[in-house]
Structures are given as structure tokens and as C-alpha cells.
Amino acid sequence: MYSRLLHFIGVCFLLAGCSSLNKATHLKEDYSSKTVDYSIIYIIHGDSNYLFHKDGERHQADDEVLKEAFSVAAGATRGEVFIYHQKPERRAFFFFPKKDRVFYHFKRGQLISKGNYSPFDGGLSKEISLFEKNVSSSSKRTFLAYFGHEIPLKKGTGYHQSDRGEPFNVSVFISGLKNAHKNFDLISLSVCNGGNPFLVDELTSITKYLVTSPQNLHLSHLSSFKFNLLDTNSAIPSKNLADSIAQDSFEKLASFVKTEITIATYSMKEVAKYSYSLSELYKQSIQKSSKDELIGDNLDCMDIQNYSSVLQNSGVTSYYRSSLFGRNSDKKTHLGWGCKL
Amino acid sequence: MKKLTLFALFFSFIIGSNTLSAQSSDPNTAFKKHLNKIVQNVEQADDAETKRTILDNSLTDLTNAVEKVEKIGAISEEDKTALIAFKSSIQEKKDELNGLNGFNRVKDGQLNNYANYILQDFEQADKTVTFSVTTLLLIVIILILI
Numbered sequence: 386m387y388s389r390l391l392h393f394i395g396v397c398f399l400l401a402g403c404s405s406l407n408k409a410t411h412l413k414e415d416y417s418s419k420t421v422d423y424s425i426i427y428i429i430h431g432d433s434n435y436l437f438h439k440d441g442e443r444h445q446a447d448d449e450v451l452k453e454a455f456s457v458a459a460g461a462t463r464g465e466v467f468i469y470h471q472k473p474e475r476r477a478f479f480f481f482p483k484k485d486r487v488f489y490h491f492k493r494g495q496l497i498s499k500g501n502y503s504p505f506d507g508g509l510s511k512e513i514s515l516f517e518k519n520v521s522s523s524s525k526r527t528f529l530a531y532f533g534h535e536i537p538l539k540k541g542t543g544y545h546q547s548d549r550g551e552p553f554n555v556s557v558f559i560s561g562l563k564n565a566h567k568n569f570d571l572i573s574l575s576v577c578n579g580g581n582p583f584l585v586d587e588l589t590s591i592t593k594y595l596v597t598s599p600q601n602l603h604l605s606h607l608s609s610f611k612f613n614l615l616d617t618n619s620a621i622p623s624k625n626l627a628d629s630i631a632q633d634s635f636e637k638l639a640s641f642v643k644t645e646i647t648i649a650t651y652s653m654k655e656v657a658k659y660s661y662s663l664s665e666l667y668k669q670s671i672q673k674s675s676k677d678e679l680i681g682d683n684l685d686c687m688d689i690q691n692y693s694s695v696l697q698n699s700g701v702t703s704y705y706r707s708s709l710f711g712r713n714s715d716k717k718t719h720l721g722w723g724c725k726l
Numbered sequence: 727m728k729k730l731t732l733f734a735l736f737f738s739f740i741i742g743s744n745t746l747s748a749q750s751s752d753p754n755t756a757f758k759k760h761l762n763k764i765v766q767n768v769e770q771a772d773d774a775e776t777k778r779t780i781l782d783n784s785l786t787d788l789t790n791a792v793e794k795v796e797k798i799g800a801i802s803e804e805d806k807t808a809l810i811a812f813k814s815s816i817q818e819k820k821d822e823l824n825g826l827n828g829f830n831r832v833k834d835g836q837l838n839n840y841a842n843y844i845l846q847d848f849e850q851a852d853k854t855v856t857f858s859v860t861t862l863l864l865i866v867i868i869l870i871l872i
Contacts, residue, residue, distance in 0.1 A: 434754040643843035
């Protein structure tokens with residue numbers, strides 16, 4: 386009797402353990418060999434509170450982005466789109482991950498594969514690994530769009546609601562991206578306070594162009610519809626694409642957001658000439674704080690005396706509108722760099 | 727035999743259970759819904775005076791809830807610091823509503839926009855507010871009871 390019970394429990398563990406493998410459904414086998422001009426990766430963090438209200442209605446930010454990603458993917462008839470939705474991860478027997486994250490692979494506008502997976506760690510290494518295994522060899526350009534909360538500067542535990550002990554911070558974020566076999570043409574980083582010297586400097590060796598928000602960003606996120614410009618012209622310069630994404634996002638937010646809107650594009654080749662010294666100065670300020678994490682909105686680095694000797698905006702284009710209310714409602718410009726201290 | 731049966735039942739329960747996200751009921755969600763309700767009440771009010779009263783009273787209720795939580799001895803030092811910052815933010819919004827402390831009074835025709843500004847400001851403040859879930863839960867409970 387005991388041995389039968391132990392056998393039963395062992396089988397249950399084994400079956401639950403089998404969930405460590407990815408589960409995929411291949412939908413259009415005949416599309417696998419088709420060529421593409423470009424690849425877009427969407428990584429949509431959903432393992433936290435992303436609820437916001439607009440016109441009285443409830444919205445889940447990650448679900449809204451997922452719909453947008455599907456729309457872009459359906460219109461990408463000359464490219465391929467990988468979508469990774471980082472949903473909360475459940476566990477069987479408190480140990481075995483149940484593969485709640487979902488991936489979709491679209492090619493030339495068609496869904497060719499979808500499935501479930503579990504992360505390797507708190508960062509993006511699993512998503513990049515899946516991308517590397519499935520990216521088409523014909524793809525000449527790669528674009529990344531990440532949607533989530535602010536990427537913590539220091540510790541980063543608590544970022545994932547279902548696995549609060551697993552850290553996710555700038556270092557973990559960068560280390561995951563470095564697993565990609567080649568640099569990105571453009572990263573659209575839809576997070577609060579993404580345009581800070583530390584993170585931007587780390588990204589100078591990973592992407593040619595960056596779009597992000599130097600300060601708080603409304604949960605409705607940056608817009609990604611302009612990725613479809615790649616279909617009308619797959620050779621569109623990445624700078625033009627970055628500016629289109631930034632402009633489109635700014636117009637969307639300005640239509641209903643009453644708080645401050647700060648979006649910036651960074652031409653990384655130009656920014657890299659001074660970002661290291663700016664980042665080192667910023668990191669010194671961060672490290673002086675004894676707190677495990679630095680919280681609260683960034684300020685315009687231009688308004689903080691500490692950075693005036695190294696601060697520049699060469700290579701940075703800022704899209705700015707002040708808050709309609711509050712102390713900074715008369716602020717006219719923003720340099721494009723956000724700092725906490 | 728009884729112990730074995732209980733053990734087996736316990737394991738069956740574990741097999742069947744899922745650690746689902748409780749996002750629909752977490753304090754962040756409850757707090758955001760509370761703020762949205764205030765916005766709806768302001769927008770539906772007929773006149774500026776009523777809109778302003780709703781906003782002023784709601785911000786006062788929020789401050790009172792925070793002060794009640796501050797008096798609870800079990801709050802961490804980090805949360806105490808965060809509560810002070812949060813209370814200061816609420817006070818600033820009250821000051822602007824009423825034209826105090828160097829602010830121009832929010833105009834009657836801007837009260838709906840101001841209500842939405844408060845909602846958006848709190849919703850987008852990364853992870854809504856900066857103190858622990860437990861402290862936020864206490865604030866939400868007190869707000870519901872007011």
C-alpha cells in the first residue's frame with residue numbers, strides 16, 4: 386500500500402516536472418521556409434499590476450499591448466514577429482513551473498507557431514534564446530519592443546509578482562539582451578524612467594537606436610504601430626523609424642494624458658561619446674544611497690546640479706509636454722535624460 | 727492507515743491547487759478602482775461646487791486613512807518614510823485644488839481634468855505607490871470603512 390502511494394506521488398512529480406519543456410503548436414509548416422526582411426520581438430511583461438483606467442473603463446496594459454502586437458504582426462507581410470507574453474507563473478507542488486508564459490511566432494502576417502514556456506531567470510534570457518532558435522536566417526534587421534514597469538537600478542526583487550525573490554534589474558536586463566547573436570537596429574523600451582544615464586549607457590553596445598521615456602510613462606505604454614512602416618519600406622532608416630514611434634506615442638498620450646509626457650529617442654553612436662562618464666557619475670549617486678531600491682519619478686537631469694559638467698543632449702531628440710497641473714506645469718523643455726538624484 | 731489517508735488527501739489537494747495571481751483582488755487594484763470611482767463621481771456631478779467638494783473630501787479621506795495607518799506600530803521604517811511622501815503628495819493636490827501654498831486655484835472648468843490628473847498620477851507612479859502591499863491594504867481597508 387505504501388509502495389503504491391509512493392509510486393503514485395512519484396508519477397505526479399514526474400508529470401509536473403515534464404512541464405520544464407516548452408510546449409509548442411506548429412500551425413503553418415509550409416511558412417517555415419519563407420524568407421523575411423526583418424524580425425520584430427515583442428516582450429510584454431504581465432506579471433505585476435498593470436491596471437489603469439481611461440474614460441472610466443478598466444484596461445490591462447499588457448493585454449492591450451498584446452492586441453496591438455497581433456495587429457502589427459498581421460500587417461508584417463514582409464517580416465516576422467515574435468511575441469512573448471510574460472504572464473504570472475504558477476507552480477505545481479510549489480516547485481515546478483507550469484509554463485504560463487505564452488509565445489507566438491508570426492511570419493509574413495500568418496501565425497505559424499504558438500506555445501507556452503517558463504523563464505530561465507528573472508530576465509529575458511529565455512525569450513532571447515527562443516528567438517535565436519527560431520529566427521529566420523534571411524532576416525536582415527532585428528527590432529525589440531519591451532513593455533513593463535520601470536527596470537530597477539539596484540536590487541530588483543519584487544518585479545515579478547509570482548516570483549518576488551527572482552531579481553530583475555538593469556544588469557539582469559542587459560545580460561539577457563547580450564545573448565542575442567547580433568545587435569538590435571532599434572529598441573523601443575516602454576517603461577517608466579528608462580531614459581536614465583545608467584541604462585542608456587548599457588544599451589549603447591546593444592542597439593543602434595533607442596526610444597524610451599526619461600520619466601514616468603502612462604501605463605498605456607508607447608505605441609508600436611509604426612513598426613508596420615517596415616512593410617512599406619523594409620529599408621527605412623532606423624532613426625526615421627525611432628522618430629515615427631516616438632512621435633506616434635507622443636500624439637497618442639497627449640490626446641488624453643494629463644500628467645507629464647517625456648519621450649526621447651537616442652542615436653547611440655552619438656550618445657556613446659559621452660554616456661559613459663554621465664553614467665559613472667549617476668551610478669556614484671545611486672550607490673551613495675543606502676536604500677535597496679530607489680523609488681519615485683525621475684527628474685530632468687538638467688535640473689540637478691550634479692550632472693551639469695558632463696550632461697549633453699547630442700544624439701537625443703526629446704518629445705515633451707509638461708503636466709497640465711502640479712508644480713512643473715510651466716516647464717517648457719526637457720533635455721531627454723532622467724535622473725533620480 | 728488514517729495518517730496515510732490524510733497524507734494522500736493533502737497531496738491530492740496540492741496536485742489540484744494552482745497558485746493563481748490574485749491580481750483581481752490585490753490592494754493595488756482596489757486602490758486604483760477607488761480612485762477611478764472618485765473620478766466618475768466628479769465627472770457626473772452637476773456643478774463645479776459639488777465637483778470641488780467631492781475632490782476635496784476624497785483627498786481628505788485619503789490623508790485620514792494614511793494617518794490612521796501611520797499610527798499602527800507594526801509599519802516598517804521604509805513604509806513610514808513612503809507614507810510621509812505619499813501624504814505630502816496628497817496635500818499638494820489638495821493645495822492646488824484650493825489655490826493654497828503658491829498654487830493657482832484649479833479653475834471650475836478644469837475640475838474633471840484635475841480629477842483625471844490625480845488618477846493618472848497615482849496609477850502610473852510605478853506600482854501605484856511605493857510602500858508594501860500590507861500597508862497599502864490597510865489604507866484600502868480604512869478607505870472602504872470611511
